[in-house]
Amino acid sequence: MKAVFLNPFVKSVFEILESVVYETPEKGDIFIRERYPCNMETVSAMVGITGKLTGQVTLTMSRKSAISIAAKMMMEDGLEELDECAQSALAEMANMVAANAAASLCDDGYECDITTPTVITGSNIEISFRPEVKTIVIPLTLSVGSIDVNISVAETSFIKGLQGSARAASETAAAGAI
Known part of the structure; x- marks a missing residue:
């Protein structure tokens, strides 16, 4: 993944966490996800990226971290369940991270949009x-819990080129089998 695609997400996640959780996260060692499908934590907030760029940003966390982060966002000290309001807060956090990054990417000439966030x-x-697009994982630690930010974004033309190459290879193989 190009740094020009990664950096807006890194900047955005720090800005958003500082504004909704009121603290600066501590960044762990960034790594590339090697296994697919990958087993995630118990709560994932996902937002897709579309347009000239294709991919997704997924914020994953334990249930305990999710409840603590949502409670801080909602200023609700006694939150004990990951109810509909808490899930909505986490979805909005992921939405803000993706929207800010998408706006920055658009400013850099990469017109893109985001999908509606989903919490799983x-x-x-x-x-x-997508295994052909490296997923960069940024582990973050806050006083209220930890979040892994999974970023997998590439130019749509790159993805389509890979799909075209795979299609041509399968058509050639099929023609040779006849």
Whole structure:
């Protein structure tokens, strides 16, 4: 993934967390996700990227971290459940991260838009990212919990080129089999 695509998300996630959780997260060692599908934490807030860029940003966290982060966002000290309001807060956090990054990317000439955020909860969640596009993971730690920011974004023309190459290869193989 090009740094020009990654940096707006990194900047955005720090800005948004500082504004909704009121603290600066501590960044862990960034790594590339190697396995697909990957087993995520129990709560994932996902937003797709469309337009000249294709991909997604997924914020993953434990249920305990999700409740603590949502409680801080909603200024509700006694929150004990990941109810509809808490899930909505997490969806909005992911939405703000993606929207700010998309605006920055548009300013740099990469016209893109975001999809409606989705929050997925459960145990042993498996999420598949496009294996041909590296997923960069940024672990963040806050006093109220931790979040892994999974960023998988590429130029749409790159993705379509890969799909075209795969299609041509399968058509050639099929023609040779006849």
